[in-house]
Amino acid sequence: MDKLSFAIKSLGRSIYHSPLGDIDFVKDEERVLFDVLWGKIKDQLHSDELITLERAGPRERLYFDSARTVAGIATCGGLSPGLNNVISSLVMQLSHQYKVADIIGIRYGYRGLHIDQKINPLRLTPAVVEDIHNSGGSILGSSRGYSDPVKIVDALQQYGINVFFAIGGDGTVRGAIEVVEEIERRGLDIAVINIPKTIDNDIPFITKTFGFETSFAEAVEAIRCAHVEAKGAPNGIGIVKLMGRESGFIAAQASLAQKDVNYVLVPEIDFDLEGPYGLFQNLEQRLKRRGHALIVVAEGAGQKFFRDEQAIYDASGNKKLCDIGGYLKQKMEEYFESKHIDVSVKYIDPSYIIRSVPANPSDAVYCGFLAENAVHAAMAGKTRLIIGKWNSMFIHLPMDIITVGRKKIDPKDALWRSVKLSTGQPF
Numbered sequence: 001m002d003k004l005s006f007a008i009k010s011l012g013r014s015i016y017h018s019p020l021g022d023i024d025f026v027k028d029e030e031r032v033l034f035d036v037l038w039g040k041i042k043d044q045l046h047s048d049e050l051i052t053l054e055r056a057g058p059r060e061r062l063y064f065d066s067a068r069t070v071a072g073i074a075t076c077g078g079l080s081p082g083l084n085n086v087i088s089s090l091v092m093q094l095s096h097q098y099k100v101a102d103i104i105g106i107r108y109g110y111r112g113l114h115i116d117q118k119i120n121p122l123r124l125t126p127a128v129v130e131d132i133h134n135s136g137g138s139i140l141g142s143s144r145g146y147s148d149p150v151k152i153v154d155a156l157q158q159y160g161i162n163v164f165f166a167i168g169g170d171g172t173v174r175g176a177i178e179v180v181e182e183i184e185r186r187g188l189d190i191a192v193i194n195i196p197k198t199i200d201n202d203i204p205f206i207t208k209t210f211g212f213e214t215s216f217a218e219a220v221e222a223i224r225c226a227h228v229e230a231k232g233a234p235n236g237i238g239i240v241k242l243m244g245r246e247s248g249f250i251a252a253q254a255s256l257a258q259k260d261v262n263y264v265l266v267p268e269i270d271f272d273l274e275g276p277y278g279l280f281q282n283l284e285q286r287l288k289r290r291g292h293a294l295i296v297v298a299e300g301a302g303q304k305f306f307r308d309e310q311a312i313y314d315a316s317g318n319k320k321l322c323d324i325g326g327y328l329k330q331k332m333e334e335y336f337e338s339k340h341i342d343v344s345v346k347y348i349d350p351s352y353i354i355r356s357v358p359a360n361p362s363d364a365v366y367c368g369f370l371a372e373n374a375v376h377a378a379m380a381g382k383t384r385l386i387i388g389k390w391n392s393m394f395i396h397l398p399m400d401i402i403t404v405g406r407k408k409i410d411p412k413d414a415l416w417r418s419v420k421l422s423t424g425q426p427f
Contacts (some may be wrong), residue, residue: 014061018200063381076109078169080211089371148173233344241325244298267300
């Protein structure tokens with residue numbers, strides 16, 4: 001982290017007056033502390049390495065003339081609650097506050113910016129987006145892959161876009177970095193802003209990504225149902241598989257919200273199935289004591305059990321995960337059959353349901369703030385940045401933060417400690 005620069009790129013000098021009127025504008029020199037613990041701040045002060053982040057918000061001077069600005073919006077990667085909220089808020093902010101009249105919705109992610117795909121864009125106006133926040137998914141659709149920077153910049157030029165908003169996760173950000181570099185090679189004035197989207201909540205230096213709260217709230221209902229199923233039969237076992245490729249935040253938070261869960265399995269914490277410290281023996285003891293059990297497993301957990309499987313990758317270059325939920329069910333039934341113990345195992349996978357629902361009120365508000373700050377940054381000529389929130393303040397982060405890796409559960413941190421205390425599972 002100490003080698004990563006948090007400086008934000010700008011297209012140049014801002015000369016236009018903001019149309020926002022008499023409000024409290026934010027100056028570029030306003031910074032947000034990365035650490036809030038006094039001990040860490042003291043250490044950084046002594047080493048002259050105090051880490052601060054640029055504060056987001058409206059700037060008094062703009063780089064772009066609103067009357068001549070053309071904005072583009074694309075949603076990339078998998079679906080997440082709140083996509084339509086972000087699109088709607090971007091359009092409303094651009095139209096009503098900055099008087100940008102030309103807003104182009106790019107359909108099906110970066111694929112829609114490959115002209116040879118012959119996918120027509122969608123003209124976005126306040127009238128078009130006025131009700132979309134009530135629906136899940138994205139009015140623009142989405143896709144993975146198709147991030148050829150040359151073709152994308154060709155399309156941005158063809159459409160006359162000079163402010164581009166890419167809504168998506170780490171794969172989207174990597175594509176956006178390549179787009180910015182192609183823009184710079186051509187000497188163009190195009191701002192590229194990312195609004196981070198991943199229900200796994202695994203983007204570093206960002207407290208929370210939109211859709212995460214809605215997703216784990218929806219997962220609670222699946223956990224509640226699995227608990228009912230488990231208690232409804234002798235030696236009943238409920239298994240709920242939730243999203244989380246490399247980070248188990250949804251599984252952890254949903255289990256804390258619905259405290260019926262007895263075991264939480266996440267990618268960050270290794271576990272075995274057999275042996276004296278394995279899941280099955282502990283599960284057997286629990287069934288003898290209580291007669292039922294409930295397990296929540298993140299999709300990326302236990303992938304070591306599939307080492308012999310041939311690796312398959314999706315269009316974004318992500319390795320396709322093997323079904324740990326189905327594997328657990330099969331191996332669990334085999335284990336208890338060998339012990340001559342009758343069990344009733346119910347497996348529930350609500351993954352695509354929880355990511356397709358509309359945003360809940362908390363996420364909806366959060367989406368609005370992210371979109372507003374993205375527009376402020378773009379109109380001020382800032383580029384190659386991600387809008388985030390840290391220490392209760394909205395901030396600008398360089399897209400290069402994704403090189404640090406994914407944010408993950410720390411086994412020694414308070415979150416995992418709370419999970420262990422809530423479930424009672426072995427340390």
